[in-house]
Amino acid sequence: QSALTQPASVSGSPGQSITISCTGTSSDVGSYDLVSWYQQHPGKAPKLMIYEVSKRPSGVSNRFSGSKSGNTASLTISGLQAEDEADYYCCSYAGSNTFDWVFGGGTKLTVL
Amino acid sequence: EVQLVESGGGLVQPGGSLRLSCVASGFTFSTYSMNWVRQAPGKGLEWISYISHSSVTIFYAESVKGRFTISRDNAKNSLYLQMNSLRDEDTAVYYCAGDSNWSFDHWGQGSLVTVSS
Numbered sequence: 001q002s003a004l005t006q007p008a009s010v011s012g013s014p015g016q017s018i019t020i021s022c023t024g025t026s027s028d029v030g031s032y033d034l035v036s037w038y039q040q041h042p043g044k045a046p047k048l049m050i051y052e053v054s055k056r057p058s059g060v061s062n063r064f065s066g067s068k069s070g071n072t073a074s075l076t077i078s079g080l081q082a083e084d085e086a087d088y089y090c091c092s093y094a095g096s097n098t099f100d101w102v103f104g105g106g107t108k109l110t111v112l
Numbered sequence: 113e114v115q116l117v118e119s120g121g122g123l124v125q126p127g128g129s130l131r132l133s134c135v136a137s138g139f140t141f142s143t144y145s146m147n148w149v150r151q152a153p154g155k156g157l158e159w160i161s162y163i164s165h166s167s168v169t170i171f172y173a174e175s176v177k178g179r180f181t182i183s184r185d186n187a188k189n190s191l192y193l194q195m196n197s198l199r200d201e202d203t204a205v206y207y208c209a210g211d212s213n214w215s216f217d218h219w220g221q222g223s224l225v226t227v228s229s
Contacts, residue, residue: 003156036215038157045207045222046149046157051215089157093214099171101147101159 004029004090004104011110017078020107022090023071028102030071034093037066037075040106041086049088050075077109085111114138114218116208121223128198128227134191134208134220142186144218145211148193150204151222158204161193162211176202198227 005023012018022029022037029035035053038046048057050066053073063078073092077084090104120132132148148161161182162171170182181194191208203226210218 034214038216045219046216047219048215048217051213051217055213057217091157091159091215099162100173103157103159106156 004092004102006088006090006104006107008105009108009110011112012077012080013112014080014082016080017076018080018109020075020077020088020090020109022073022075022092022104024073024092024094024102025071028071028092028094029068029073032093033068035066035068035073036091037064038089038091039084039086040089046089080111082111085109116210116218116220118206118208118220118223121206121225123226123228124198125229126199126227129194129196130198130225132193132195132206132208132223132225134193136189136191136210136218139210139218141189141210146182146184146191147209147211147216148180148182148191149207149209149216149219150202151207152201152204155204163191195225198225200227203227 033053037050039049040046049064053068054066065076088107094100094102115137118134124130160173160176163182179197183192205222207222208220209216
């Protein structure tokens, strides 16, 4: 499976909203509501932010939201804060013929 | 507090072997499916292996199939990855990750594996 496509970078000012897209195919994002999003600060482990397209784990700010349309999933962060600056990765189940998970290439979010 | 602590990484020559371990605490390890996910230097994340809570079901990514073996010991709250026939492209930080709700919700801090002569 090929990696999901994310923009290499996005930026926004504190208080603004940004959206990160994640484009897959009909074999992964388009077939399953099993898209998750991860935040990774430099030198740290990834942290789950969104699962099953739009659900937030306990403890994750409601400023983070997820959605999906067709083969593209999106992560929206509202009310940007300095601590949101990090890399973000999307992930989708892609196991039509076998068990498989595919990640996006990652998006660097810069808070200006 | 949920904790996953990996160990066993290091420098190994191409063709060599290495065994990673991951010790879990703070949650009921025996009920969790577990995975290994790796990240090459400066690159994105790559899922490489899955094991069900009872070890009955195991899967591998094509990139490691036939070379890597995942296993677990629920009595020791431990997950393992035996890596054989290592290649330069296996150089990465290896994370153990627990999954529930079809996502990776618990992550270790990672263990660096460097394959180089």
